[in-house]
Amino acid sequence: MWSPTSEIIAQANVTVLQTQRGLDSYDALHAWSVGNRAAFWQRTIERIGIVLRKPCREILDDSGGPAHPRWLPGARLNIAESCFLGDPNSTAILYATANGPVQRWSLRDLESLTNRVANALVARGLTPGDAIAVDLPMTAESVAIYLGIIKMGAAAVSIAESFAAPEIATRLRIGQAKLVFTQDHIPRRGRGLPLYEKVRNAGATPAVVLPAGDALEAEVRAGDLAWDAFLVDDDRFDAVACDPDDPVNILFSSGTTGDPKAIPWTHTTPIKSAADGHYHQDVHPGDVLAWPTSLGWMMGPWLIFASLVNRAGMALYYDIPTQRDFGEFIRDAGVTMLGVVPSLVKSWRSTGCMEGLDWSRIKLFSSTGECSNPDDMQYLMDLAGHRPVIEYLGGTEIGGGHLTGIIVKPAQPATFNTLALGIDAVILDPEGQPADQGELFLLPPSIGLSTRLLNRDHDQVYYQAAPTGPDGSVVRRHGDRIERLPGGYYRAHGRVDDTMNLGGIKVSSAEVERAVNAVPGVRETAAVAVPPPGGGPGRLVIFAVSDIDPPPDPGVLREEMQRRIRDELNPLFKIHRLAMMDALPRTASNKVMRRLLRAEGEES
Numbered sequence: 329m330w331s332p333t334s335e336i337i338a339q340a341n342v343t344v345l346q347t348q349r350g351l352d353s354y355d356a357l358h359a360w361s362v363g364n365r366a367a368f369w370q371r372t373i374e375r376i377g378i379v380l381r382k383p384c385r386e387i388l389d390d391s392g393g394p395a396h397p398r399w400l401p402g403a404r405l406n407i408a409e410s411c412f413l414g415d416p417n418s419t420a421i422l423y424a425t426a427n428g429p430v431q432r433w434s435l436r437d438l439e440s441l442t443n444r445v446a447n448a449l450v451a452r453g454l455t456p457g458d459a460i461a462v463d464l465p466m467t468a469e470s471v472a473i474y475l476g477i478i479k480m481g482a483a484a485v486s487i488a489e490s491f492a493a494p495e496i497a498t499r500l501r502i503g504q505a506k507l508v509f510t511q512d513h514i515p516r517r518g519r520g521l522p523l524y525e526k527v528r529n530a531g532a533t534p535a536v537v538l539p540a541g542d543a544l545e546a547e548v549r550a551g552d553l554a555w556d557a558f559l560v561d562d563d564r565f566d567a568v569a570c571d572p573d574d575p576v577n578i579l580f581s582s583g584t585t586g587d588p589k590a591i592p593w594t595h596t597t598p599i600k601s602a603a604d605g606h607y608h609q610d611v612h613p614g615d616v617l618a619w620p621t622s623l624g625w626m627m628g629p630w631l632i633f634a635s636l637v638n639r640a641g642m643a644l645y646y647d648i649p650t651q652r653d654f655g656e657f658i659r660d661a662g663v664t665m666l667g668v669v670p671s672l673v674k675s676w677r678s679t680g681c682m683e684g685l686d687w688s689r690i691k692l693f694s695s696t697g698e699c700s701n702p703d704d705m706q707y708l709m710d711l712a713g714h715r716p717v718i719e720y721l722g723g724t725e726i727g728g729g730h731l732t733g734i735i736v737k738p739a740q741p742a743t744f745n746t747l748a749l750g751i752d753a754v755i756l757d758p759e760g761q762p763a764d765q766g767e768l769f770l771l772p773p774s775i776g777l778s779t780r781l782l783n784r785d786h787d788q789v790y791y792q793a794a795p796t797g798p799d800g801s802v803v804r805r806h807g808d809r810i811e812r813l814p815g816g817y818y819r820a821h822g823r824v825d826d827t828m829n830l831g832g833i834k835v836s837s838a839e840v841e842r843a844v845n846a847v848p849g850v851r852e853t854a855a856v857a858v859p860p861p862g863g864g865p866g867r868l869v870i871f872a873v874s875d876i877d878p879p880p881d882p883g884v885l886r887e888e889m890q891r892r893i894r895d896e897l898n899p900l901f902k903i904h905r906l907a908m909m910d911a912l913p914r915t916a917s918n919k920v921m922r923r924l925l926r927a928e929g930e931e932s
Contacts, residue, residue: 330709330716331738340736342607342749345375354736354746355816362752362771369399369750369775372603376637379409381569390773394802395791397773399572399596406567407576407595408479410602411636412439414613419641421468422616422661425515426647430660433468435636441469443565445476448558454506456481456568459578461505463487463496463527465514466622466644469538469555471632473509474623481568483575483592488624489514493529500533502590502783503578511538512546516648520545572596578782579626579724589789590782591724598633600727600750600776605634607749608732609665609694609718613639618658619667619694620649625918626724627667627696650675655682662689666712667720669697669918671852673704676711678851678875687712692735696720697918699820699838701845705741719744721808721820725790726751727776731768731810731818744818750774754803755810760795767824768810769794769803777804809836826922828857829866830901837922843896844870844889851875854912854920858904858929867904869929873911882906905929 337343346357348371361368366387373380373387384403392398414420416436424430454460460477462484464470477484485503487496489511500508510527513520524537524546537548538555548554573594581589605611617635621627635642643661645654649672658666666687673695676682690712695705696719705717716739722729730751731744739745747753752771757763770777780786790804797803809821821827821836828835840855851873857866870889874880886906893901907928913921 329738329740330714332716332735337736340610340734341375341612342610342734342736345371345607354734358746358749361749362747365750365773369599372606372750373599376599376602376606377410377413378405378407378599378602378637379413380405384572388773394772395787395804396779399773399775401572403572404569405572405595406479406481406570407598407633408442408475409567410598411475411633412442414636414639418614418639419616420636421471421642421644423468423644423646424657424661426517427653430657438468438472438475440563441472442475442479443563444559444561445473446480446565446567447562448560449476449480449482449507451560452507452558454480454482456570457574458482459485459503459505461485461487461500461503461508461533462623463489463491463508463510463523464538464623465489465511465523465646466628466631467646468644470509470623471642471644474629474632478576479565479567481570481574483578484623485578486580486623486625486628488622489523491526491624493526496526496530498587499580500530502580502587505533507536508533509536509538511540512544513540515540515646570595577629579629581724587783589725589784591778592780592782593629593727596775597727597778598629598637600774601630601633602637603750603775604720604728604732604748605630606638608720608729608734608746609634609692610735611635611638611640611665615640615664615691616643616662616689617641617665617667618643618645618661618663620645620654620669620672621667626727630728631667650679650681652681652685655685655687658690659685659687663687664689664691665694666690667694667696668708670695670700670704671698671918673708674701674845674852677704677707682711685711690715692716692718694718694720696722696729698920699822699841700742701842702740702742703846709741717741719820722748723806725778726770726774726806727778730770730806731808731820737816740817742819743813744820745816754797755812756795756797756803762798765811765821766809768806768808769797770806771797771801772804809838828855828868830857830868830898833898833900835897835901839897840868840870840893840901843892844872847885847888847892849874849876849880849885852912854922854925856922856926856929858926868901869905869907869925870903871907871909871912871925871928873909879908882908 382404384400389398420435420438421433535552536558575592577593718733721731757766822838826837
């Protein structure tokens with residue numbers, strides 16, 4: 329348990345808004361935010377300083393129904409402009425290579441390169457409305473490229489740098505990218521992982537190739553350009569004013585079969601990202617945010633907007649975050665908010681690599697990507713002198729979070745203590761009735777919620793076959809399985825499609841994994857149910873990664889896991905098979921690829 333001090337409460341961004349509204353509690357503020365959505369988003373747009381070149385006729389036009397809102401109709405804006413309103417001399421980016429010194433870009437430095445990119449794109453014949461892909465690690469240059477694309481009125485097509493050539497080709501095709509930015513290689517622990525080579529193998533889309541070091545270490549094919557040859561010297565650019573519904577970014581959902589969903593962010597979506605950072609991660613001017621991520625995952629764009637729109641800086645580490653040198657960078661960069669994925673914390677805990685570092689500048693942590701383990705989150709809190717963890721659950725098609733935390737209320741490890749401001753939701757059981765445990769459905773509208781997909785029927789994906797909400801309200805399916813706890817807290821139990829039926833009893837993968845992850849010698853697990861030959865109840869298969877070398881005896885490990893499941897869950901849940909792995913297969917956004925594991929379990 330963590331409780332805020334009176335000083336923390338007084339200085340929180342939400343307290344200022346609550347006081348301005350004359351409300352006596354945070355819960356009353358949340359109720360106002362969902363009961364008066366247009367007023368809430370108007371006040372938020374004013375608070376965080378979103379630049380509108382032309383004012384809107386109204387904040388929200390809901391004449392098309394809650395599933396088809398229009399935000400800021402009549403306005404003209406370019407969301408990139410709202411990223412450069414801070415002091416030009418303030419810190420925008422702090423970065424370092426492995427064990428290298430921390431280097432700094434001011435906001436003026438970032439805007440200068442952003443404008444050079446925008447001018448260079450125009451000089452190469454790119455026009456507003458074009459799609460331009462970014463297949464880069466998260467660097468200072470990639471941030472400038474991303475913002476330069478948006479500033480000249482185009483849309484960035486996000487591609488994770490971990491993808492193989494066929495996956496890159498799929499995203500280039502769906503996004504209809506006319507150009508792709510990439511890098512010769514990605515430095516990782518002294519090795520260079522090829523990136524430009526994969527882009528070349530993905531097809532004929534022209535590329536701009538950046539060097540990972542001081543000089544380009546790849547021969548550029550005909551039709552492609554080296555970074556230095558692409559750039560122009562002109563560092564002044566007037567942002568192209570756009571319609572609020574024009575796309576700024578094409579992001580892709582995680583998927584293991586078929587084409588991934590292509591989700592367009594518009595010029596209003598980043599308002600949701602910045603608002604969440606302002607209210608829930610409590611970002612203030614001068615803060616420094618770090619979150620190991622990339623532009624291929626929504627948290628990369630989220631980090632840019634949550635930092636810069638709120639006049640804060642971001643800290644980028646140009647290597648993997650699993651060893652002590654990353655923690656030293658967090659210390660030396662003066663990070664005030666550190667974002668994580670739970671598996672990263674588990675790795676730190678198993679090795680002890682972050683212990684003894686001075687993380688006293690950190691005010692809070694935030695965690696997303698998968699279900700958290702309470703013991704791991706308590707360990708993380710203690711690394712910085714018992715700072716709180718803001719759990720953050722949402723998705724690409726939300727532009728941020730729906731279930732999260734707030735620092736003006738007590739926090740418990742691995743739980744949420746609020747719905748996000750401006751978002752309302754209801755938990756329904758399989759019969760569509762309100763319940764304390766079941767599927768969480770969103771109650772639209774909200775800025776950030778997608779209204780279209782490039783390659784799917786949006787209404788079919790999110791609204792068709794959804795139950796009716798309270799009082800006949802329209803609900804939007806998102807697929808998270810949530811439990812409401814006493815005292816206004818919530819716990820996530822993974823995705824609804826990760827729910828298993830074992831012997832006629834439903835249980836989530838997350839519940840099984842929480843039980844067996846506590847077994848000594850286990851770093852992480854994934855639990856799946858596979859049907860037996862000829863049908864019948866699902867059989868439990870557990871894939872496990874050990875944190876010791878050599879790993880424990882599988883027979884002993886299975887016996888201890890079975891004991892934990894019997895004592896903590898249900899004696900009827902029997903482990904059919906335990907499979908040891910070197911690492912769990914994950915998507916670019918760090919989600920476990922359960923479909924692959926189910927397929928492997930069925931074959932065994």
